[in-house]
Amino acid sequence: xxGNAIHxxxxxxxxxxxxxxDCLNLDVGTGDFFxxxxxxxxxxxxxxxxxxxxxxxxSGKASVLDMDISRTKAILNRVGYLxxxxxxxxxxxxRDILKLSADLRGKNCKARAEELCDRLQLDVNKKVExxxxxxxxxxxxxxxxxxxxxxxxxxxxxGGLDPLMQHEFFSxxxxxxxxxxxxxxxxxxxxxxxxxxxxxxxxxxxxxxxCDSVDQLVKTGTRRISLRGIIRQEDVPGARNWSExxxxxxxxxxxxxxxxxxxxxxxxxxxxxVAEPDLEExxxxxxxxxxxxx
Amino acid sequence: MTLIRHExxxxxxxxxIWTGALSAFLVICLLIYPDMKKEMDSISSAFSAMGAFSSAxxxxxxxxxxxxxxxxxxxxNILGLGGAFFAALAGISxxxxxxxxxTAEFLLTHPKTRSEVxxxxxxxxxxxxxILNVCVFLLSVGAIAAIxxxxxxxxxxxxxxxxxxxxxxxxxxxxxxxxxxxxxGLGIGLAIAVGMYFLSIIANLTSQAEFLKEITPFGxxxxxxxxxxxxxxxxxxxxxxxxxxxxxxxxxxxxxxKDIR
Numbered sequence: 001x002x003g004n005a006i007h008x009x010x011x012x013x014x015x016x017x018x019x020x021x022d023c024l025n026l027d028v029g030t031g032d033f034f035x036x037x038x039x040x041x042x043x044x045x046x047x048x049x050x051x052x053x054x055x056x057x058x059s060g061k062a063s064v065l066d067m068d069i070s071r072t073k074a075i076l077n078r079v080g081y082l083x084x085x086x087x088x089x090x091x092x093x094x095r096d097i098l099k100l101s102a103d104l105r106g107k108n109c110k111a112r113a114e115e116l117c118d119r120l121q122l123d124v125n126k127k128v129e130x131x132x133x134x135x136x137x138x139x140x141x142x143x144x145x146x147x148x149x150x151x152x153x154x155x156x157x158x159g160g161l162d163p164l165m166q167h168e169f170f171s172x173x174x175x176x177x178x179x180x181x182x183x184x185x186x187x188x189x190x191x192x193x194x195x196x197x198x199x200x201x202x203x204x205x206x207x208x209x210x211c212d213s214v215d216q217l218v219k220t221g222t223r224r225i226s227l228r229g230i231i232r233q234e235d236v237p238g239a240r241n242w243s244e245x246x247x248x249x250x251x252x253x254x255x256x257x258x259x260x261x262x263x264x265x266x267x268x269x270x271x272x273x274v275a276e277p278d279l280e281e282x283x284x285x286x287x288x289x290x291x292x293x294x
Numbered sequence: 295m296t297l298i299r300h301e302x303x304x305x306x307x308x309x310x311i312w313t314g315a316l317s318a319f320l321v322i323c324l325l326i327y328p329d330m331k332k333e334m335d336s337i338s339s340a341f342s343a344m345g346a347f348s349s350a351x352x353x354x355x356x357x358x359x360x361x362x363x364x365x366x367x368x369x370x371n372i373l374g375l376g377g378a379f380f381a382a383l384a385g386i387s388x389x390x391x392x393x394x395x396x397t398a399e400f401l402l403t404h405p406k407t408r409s410e411v412x413x414x415x416x417x418x419x420x421x422x423x424x425i426l427n428v429c430v431f432l433l434s435v436g437a438i439a440a441i442x443x444x445x446x447x448x449x450x451x452x453x454x455x456x457x458x459x460x461x462x463x464x465x466x467x468x469x470x471x472x473x474x475x476x477x478x479g480l481g482i483g484l485a486i487a488v489g490m491y492f493l494s495i496i497a498n499l500t501s502q503a504e505f506l507k508e509i510t511p512f513g514x515x516x517x518x519x520x521x522x523x524x525x526x527x528x529x530x531x532x533x534x535x536x537x538x539x540x541x542x543x544x545x546x547x548x549x550x551x552k553d554i555r
Contacts, residue, residue: 015553052403055553077405087396089304103296104404143400 004066005030005151005182006051011060013046020046022206023060028184028199033177035193035214036186037283038203044186045084047203048155052081065151077105080149084156084186086140094124094131094139101143109146116142119168134160141169145176152176154185158192170196190280194218200279202286209286217282222254224277229269236263241285252277252285297406301418305384312380313426316373317433323368324437327361361443365434366453366517373430373457374515378487381423381461385468385541386483388415389549394478398554408550412473416542419465427458452520459526460515463534463541464490470544476555508533 006028013020021043028034038044049055051064053072062069065078088097098117102109117124122138131139137160144152152173158166174196177183187193193200194214201211210217225239227249233242238255247270253260257274264272389412392398401411431454438445468483475482494512496503507513507530514530 049554054399054402056551073405073407076403079403081403083399083403085396086400088400089397090395091304100296100300101400101404104401104406106296106405 003030004028004063005032006034006062006064006184007066008047008051008062009060011047011050011062012058013043013050013055014058019043019206020055021050021203024203024207026201026208026211028182030182031177031180033173033183033196033198034185035197035200036184036203037188037190037193037200038186042203043206044203045155046206048081048153048186051153052076052079078150080144080147080152082137082140082144082152082154082157084159086136086143088128088136088139090129091127093127094122094135097128097139098124098142098146102146105147107147109148112148113142113146116145116172119172120165132160134162134165137161138165145172149181151182152184154183156187157185158187158189166192190283191278194279202283204286214279218276218279220254220277220282222252222277222282223257224250224275224281225253225260226250226271226273226275227264227269228271229264229267231264231267235267236260241281252281297411297414298417298421301388301415302421305418305422308384309422309426312376313429316376316380316426317430319372319376320369320430320434321437323372324365324434324441327364327443328441330364331359361438362446362449362521365438365450366521369434369453369457370515370517373427373454374460374512374517375487375491377423377426377430377457377461378464378491378512379484380426381419381465382468382483382487383480384419384422385465386472386479386486388419388469389472389545390475390477390479391472393476393555402554408552409546412546412549416466416469416545419469420462423458423461423465427454427461430454448524449521452524452526453515453517456515456520456526459531459534460511463511463538466538466541466545468541470541470548473545473547473549473552511537 004027006026008024008026011024011026012022014022024043024047026047036044036047046055050057051062051069053069053075057069064075067075069075089100092100094117098109098113102113116122117138120138120141122135122142124139126135128136128139137157141157144154154173158169161169170192173183173185185193185197197214199212200214200217201208202217203209228247229249230247231249233239233251236251236253237259239251239253241250241252243250387394392401402408406414431450434454435445435450438450464487468479468486471482471486472479490510491512493506493510494516497506497510497513507516511534514527514534520526
């Protein structure tokens with residue numbers, strides 16, 4: 001499909017009998033800031049590794065920047081990738097790693113690398129084995145960004161970064177995105193997806209179970225009802241995710257709101273709030289077995 | 295070139311240690327030769343009279359009392375076995391080491407094809423082997439000159455060429471295996487080097503097992519045979535070349551299709 005930064009069609013990867021991804025269909029448009037959400041083992045890394053040519057699909061098709069994934073070299077020339085656990089060659093200093101990465105791309109990225117290191121407060125003179133997890137992550141971030149890629153693929157990018165650095169990192173990503181760079185990031189931190197991403201997909205057991213704009217994903221028609229009063233779950237047909245703490249009751253409700261008002265009118269309610277559930281609540285529901293009802 | 299330079303930069307310490315150690319052992323052996331020469335008559339007859347042990351190490355064929363005989367045996371032991379270890383370890387860790395250390399993901403998400411990576415890694419291993427052998431050769435020849443002996447150029451050169459080819463063969467076999475495994479595989483590399491060495495020992499012990507010399511590179515890199523015939527056995531070399539090509543082909547075939555862990 002033209003104009004897609006990432007496109008997969010029934011992409012399937014099995015490791016022997018073990019499922020990686022199964023008939024995965026995903027479209028990430030050019031210029032999207034796209035969040036990829038899923039529990040451990042859902043197939044996020046398998047998808048990313050297949051797109052980057054690290055593993056071959058069992059069946060199905062995929063393209064990156066309108067190039068079939070078999071054209072690995074051409075794709076990698078235009079993509080920046082940050083792995084979830086960035087490992088580098090021991091004995092090398094941060095600056096050597098950045099130089100090696102630039103040389104492997106045949107580019108001089110010195111000025112951009114210096115700017116990024118400055119913003120991320122990265123000391124490039126330390127050997128990589130002496131760097132903390134967060135600082136190794138920063139080396140990975142600079143490697144992914146310094147050559148001005150058209151597409152950024154980031155696997156759990158903020159792990160190990162302190163909140164200030166996370167903020168700076170997302171500022172950089174937003175700047176890049178405004179300049180037309182497509183950002184595709186997998187994350188467990190749903191608040192950051194909700195805050196920064198324009199579109200998102202939820203993967204469960206190797207398949208995409210929801211893919212839409214973040215606004216639409218949040219607007220499910222479901223409401224989080226919180227109240228203080230005496231009420232039992234049997235009184236509210238269709239209530240889910242019920243929790244009680246003394247007379248404080250909270251539940252998800254996706255039925256007719258007039259019916260709920262009628263039910264609540266029959267009891268003594270001291271406080272009532274009706275709110276849209278946040279993305280985390282929705283995604284946690286997707287992760288559950290009845291996820292398709294969310 | 296970037297990748298070859300990177301590989302060599304990472305390997306230089308190990309190369310320096312192996313080159314230094316093998317050269318030092320060979321040079322020391324040569325420097326003590328003048329002292330040993332005085333007692334060689336009795337040593338030679340003792341060595342050649344040890345039956346199967348003498349056959350196993352070629353002591354019955356070579357005269358330990360001459361520089362060539364002495365060098366043929368010592369060179370075989372030090373450069374033969376030591377060089378085989380170095381080559382096997384360099385070959386086996388070249389590709390699998392990236393996955394073992396978790397750096398394969400970094401390397402292979404840069405715009406290089408798998409073939410380019412295999413070529414660069416293979417070139418780096420071969421360059422290391424050549425550097426090691428050139429240094430050892432020059433230092434050995436220097437040591438022979440230093441003890442005042444005439445340098446038997448042809449035989450010494452043939453010996454060193456044979457050991458160079460042995461190392462290239464072992465490195466390429468291990469390189470092919472390296473493309474098929476996900477861990478370091480150092481044990482496999484050492485086992486192959488030691489296994490090939492013992493095959494040649496067994497082949498020396500009994501004529502029934504002489505065919506083993508065709509399989510192991512120690513068959514053509516055999517000091518006593520080279521010095522007594524003055525040439526390398528082309529039949530054995532061809533089998534070695536075939537195994538070398540198989541190792542390289544396996545590396546390209548497997549690594550270009552490999553799922554990186």
